[in-house]
Amino acid sequence: MKRILITGAAGFLGSHLCDRFIAEGFHVIGMDNLITGDLKNIQHLFGLENFEFYHHDVTKFVHVPGKLDYILHFASPASPIDYLKIPIQTLKVGSLGTHNLLGLARVKKARILIASTSEVYGDPLIHPQTEEYYGNVNAIGPRGVYDEAKRFQESLTMAYHTFHGLETRIVRIFNTYGPRMRLNDGRVIPAFIGQVLRGEDLTVFGDGSQTRSFCYIDDQIEGIFRLLFSDYSLPVNIGNPEEISILDFAKEILEMTQSKQRIIFNDLPINDPLQRCPNIDRAKNILDWTPKINRNEGLMKTYKYFKDFSNSDLIKEEHKDFSKYIY
Template structure:
């Protein structure tokens, strides 16, 4: 029997590359696709020698052609960090709209099941806590974060339209803060920013008074939740994230303790529309998927810190010598 084939867009990114690994492990033929605007081929170069992996350097906002059968599509192409989507706002909107439309059209033509990667950002700066899937959000469509938030909200809307109008098999995952190996040090999000600053001997930048909260999920847990959702029969959005909440000030203190750094915290003004609270209600994931996170933050942080310390010299050029790998 021939292997099932899966297309993963954004394959060279943080989450996309881990998904490629998972589907190879599960015995699929994996087709990765990425335009490499924010992705990095080093994340998937270990897969290139494999017979069951192929890569397309392609922008999904253009027409997508993949020859042969496709059984599943996972649409993960999108800038995901503020430093990226504030720098390339038009591309962010296009990949969420045109890119999603193209992926849905491909799924329909191939009779494939498609899972799209949405985000907790659809909740905006939430007035409901923790956030359930039924909450509609509090989003500023014309604020600086609107290019990402509204791209994802449109993505969910067109995905459900294809499901209800065309009968397409669709899945929607709302991803909360995730971390782990293959994140970029210049990602702009809290964890790589804190660890990068600590390793360089710089003070850790906390925005606002640090009382705003986040809930951090280790990447292995997230990938497991995504895989279970894809294989489920549930078409509506599902939150996947770790419900253990922590303030960014306390999180920065955890990073300082982990790295043994003697730098201090410095406070800067809170960015516009920065969410004050972020915590997933994962009741649906537990009930429908039998999923909940397993990796503690202490364990996940240790693995992530070891990854950052092992990065090539050119990426760590600003780091103190004792943190530079001998590789």
């Protein structure tokens, strides 16, 4: 049985990856320090013989006994609310954490896939974004801690690949959504759905003309799975190229949920990207991958997931104490 380590295992993407690799017959070792992850996302796996969990911070030395065939490094705060509250930890997990896991992969002779992000492109000057584009990032702006952590992560990964001959893969993840997202993490879809469920007006930043493209979780996991088992070591965009403005998207949410709330406008955050859309030609050609689930279908599944918890703490504002992680 092949053994795979998945960091960030209790998070949104990480928990779905645990499910996929369990279903594929792997022995899965999940690792998470639970800053932003939640054990509820993986509690259904705890009774399985081929799943084990380590409560550990990857910025500290990482030891996993026994052989490892693969490593998926998905540990990182991924929402603006999180990485603005814990900027130093965000930088450390992208640098020290990545270094520790690349070292572990080298010792174990394991293939490692690193989760990067479309944020490496910053506020892009080309559209849609191709993997060859170097980006337009403000390193000292409020989003810089996340953007530069991921850019450094990619550089370090490629250095291990070229200098040590390590088998590495890099996925650049564009906006992804679906069940197990945190409703109040500041990202567009959970923010809008949370406001609908709480009976609040929907908040659009700027004039709403900025664009995003949204990929459903099942499609994202399939792309990551195919990339891991490909022979391609350079970054690959995985996302849905169907683009929509934030204002039109807010209207779409209201129509889908048959809600009567208004749309209100707030100031645009500093360095908020005005356009975000992946060019997925590389994924098509190398992985034979394209997204299959359209936005309406994916949104209905996501909305149903959150609505089923409408009487729980999911729709209340979260006030998690991050103070112990700021060091």
